[in-house]
Each structure stands twice: as C-alpha cells, then as structure tokens.
Amino acid sequence: MKITIDVDCTPEEAREFLGLPEVKPMQDAVMREIEQRMLANLKATDAETLFRTWLPAQMQGLEQMQKLFWSQLTKGDREPGSGRE
Template sequence: MKVTVEIDCTPVEARQFFGLPDVQPMQGAVMAEVERRMLAEMDRFSPETLMKSWLSFTPQSAEQASELFMNLFNRSFGGGKPQTK
C-alpha cells in the first residue's frame, strides 16, 4: 500500500506547526551585522589596496625583478647556483 500526503503551507506555517522557534528576528540581526562588517572592510579589498599590498613584497626595480625571475628559472631547471651581483 502506498499513501501520498501533500501539504500546502508556507515555511512559517510549517515551523509553527512543528513548534520550531521563529528565527527571523535573529537572522535579520545577524545579516545586518554581516553587512555592517562587510561595508567596513570593503576598503581593505579595493583593487588599489590589494595591488599596494601585493607589490610591497616584490622588488622595486625592473632589474631586481628580472634578477629574481632568472634565479628562480635557474633553480627550477637545474641551471646551477643562483646568480648574484
């Protein structure tokens, strides 16, 4: 024997029927806090700020960058000791 029951109700009605708590006020407060924090931290993740933080770890001159890549290339392919000036 197969029995199928179809219940047409909203999520709020289902929660009330099963005696579950109403979490909408708490969810609204949490989402407002998440939004506030995201907006406060948005400046840290702007493209300009990210580029400044990333470029602060790289050599400042083109010659230093070229030397860095040549040393990495030489080490990767067994070209011997890194070159230094």
C-alpha cells in the first residue's frame, strides 16, 4: 500500500506550521554587513590608495640601490691604480 499526500503551501507557511524560526531578518543583517565589508575592501584596493601604500617601500628600495651604486663607484675611485688616490 502506498499513500501520497501533496501539500500546497508557501515556505513561510511550512516554516510556521513546523515551528521553525524566521531567519530572514538575520540573513538580511548578515548580508548587509558582508556588503559593507566588501565595499570597504574595494575602496582600499583603489589604484591611488595602492600607489600611496606601495610607493614609500619602492622609493626606499630605489634609494638603497642608488647608495649601493654610489658606494661601489666611489670605492673604485679610491683603489690604487685608479688615478685618484
């Protein structure tokens, strides 16, 4: 013997009938928070912001490289046989 029962109701009606809690307000709040965080992170990845963040480190590296080159050049000028002893 096989019995089939078709229930025609909305998800809200089924949730209420079964005594399950309404989670839509909580889901909406969580989605708003996620959206705000994502937008804040997108603003942080703006090209101008990234450029300002990365530039000081790159400039420091360039300055160190220049100092290294200059130290090697001046070191070569002071060695015997260079004509500038």
